[in-house]
Amino acid sequence: MAKKSWHLPVIALTAVTAIALAAGLWWRLHSVQSANPYEHLGGDFTLASAKGPVSLSDYQGRAVMLFFGYTTCPDVCPMDLAKIGAVISQLSEKEAQQVAGLFVSVDTERDSPQRVAEYAAFFHPQITGVSGSAEAVDTVARLYYVMHQRVDDAGSALGYTIDHSATTYLIGPGGKVRQLLKHDTSVDEMTEAVRTVLAG
Amino acid sequence: MTKTLFFLLAVVICMSGTPARAGTLEVHAPMVRMVPPSQRVSAAFMVLRNHGMSERSLVAAHSDVADALELHNHIMEDGMMKMRRVDAIAIPGHGQVALKSSGFHIMLIGLTRDLEMGEEVPIELEFADGERLAVDAVVQMAGVGQDHSDHSSHGD
Numbered sequence: 001m002a003k004k005s006w007h008l009p010v011i012a013l014t015a016v017t018a019i020a021l022a023a024g025l026w027w028r029l030h031s032v033q034s035a036n037p038y039e040h041l042g043g044d045f046t047l048a049s050a051k052g053p054v055s056l057s058d059y060q061g062r063a064v065m066l067f068f069g070y071t072t073c074p075d076v077c078p079m080d081l082a083k084i085g086a087v088i089s090q091l092s093e094k095e096a097q098q099v100a101g102l103f104v105s106v107d108t109e110r111d112s113p114q115r116v117a118e119y120a121a122f123f124h125p126q127i128t129g130v131s132g133s134a135e136a137v138d139t140v141a142r143l144y145y146v147m148h149q150r151v152d153d154a155g156s157a158l159g160y161t162i163d164h165s166a167t168t169y170l171i172g173p174g175g176k177v178r179q180l181l182k183h184d185t186s187v188d189e190m191t192e193a194v195r196t197v198l199a200g
Numbered sequence: 201m202t203k204t205l206f207f208l209l210a211v212v213i214c215m216s217g218t219p220a221r222a223g224t225l226e227v228h229a230p231m232v233r234m235v236p237p238s239q240r241v242s243a244a245f246m247v248l249r250n251h252g253m254s255e256r257s258l259v260a261a262h263s264d265v266a267d268a269l270e271l272h273n274h275i276m277e278d279g280m281m282k283m284r285r286v287d288a289i290a291i292p293g294h295g296q297v298a299l300k301s302s303g304f305h306i307m308l309i310g311l312t313r314d315l316e317m318g319e320e321v322p323i324e325l326e327f328a329d330g331e332r333l334a335v336d337a338v339v340q341m342a343g344v345g346q347d348h349s350d351h352s353s354h355g356d
Contacts, residue, residue: 081342
């Protein structure tokens with residue numbers, strides 16, 4: 001009898017330890033599998049739009065295609081915004097309701113919220129243009145590891161151009177960066193990526 | 201959407217059917233990128249072909265559609281897109297150069313009027329030897345993979 005009462009707690013303790021270890025191992029394996037490589041990137045921010053402040057968190061529950069550029073950019077920015085617009089147009093009506101485009105201008109000197117708004121909406125009404133003070137935009141750019149650098153050219157009628165990253169950040173409904181869509185990603189590939197993110 | 205694109209493509213093909221030619225130089229499919237009404241800059245793209253033996257150099261472009269026309273190049277460096285003004289764009293003998301998206305292009309700075317889809321913008325190209333070549337560039341939306349500028353970049 002005494003022998004039995006000594007055994008029971010040990011068996012119980014062993015069982016509990018084994019279960020805990022297994023659970024820990026499962027959690028670890030699972031978390032490694034589902035780890036988001038872009039965990040360190042991004043975060044919520046608020047910038048100025050033509051209709052008042054806009055935050056990334058306003059789009060909670062939707063997939064957001066976020067792009068940084070400037071309106072005097074003649075080629076790369078229109079190309080990427082046109083692609084974002086084409087992706088939204090390509091989705092079903094139901095899917096499109098869960099998707100938005102966000103264009104952040106890094107040309108805080110030339111691009112007023114009004115100007116960015118008009119520019120972005122030209123490519124698709126669901127693309128919102130935002131801007132802000134140099135400090136505000138810089139903070140957001142740092143969050144997303146976006147490089148942008150003003151390059152003066154006194155000999156050009158433009159006065160200056162801005163070197164900038166040409167990556168579209170695909171943000172999931174939870175507000176986290178889920179994929180980086182490079183400049184040469186096709187509309188079909190982008191649409192596929194958006195659908196994957198919407199699926200969870 | 202697809203219909204519109206096919207229509208635009210058809211328009212482009214029709215319009216680029218008769219390339220502008222002067223001497224040994226030929227210009228194919230000249231286009232100007234459609235921009236939002238408030239936007240005061242745009243870019244022109246085209247394919248320049250040199251049927252002659254010696255290298256030719258595009259050194260300037262002129263048009264009353266903008267205050268200034270400049271030759272620019274795009275350089276993709278480590279994920280950064282950089283745009284730089286260039287003095288000339290060389291077209292090798294028996295060769296061609298595509299002024300295309302993410303590459304060489306003619307910047308139209310300070311548009312003097314709003315562009316309209318499908319309209320033809322007259323542009324005069326000036327070469328190093330003084331020769332001038334007039335082209336009519338069609339105003340088009342930024343291609344999303346369908347325009348010639350993208351096709352020609354696939355082989356890069």
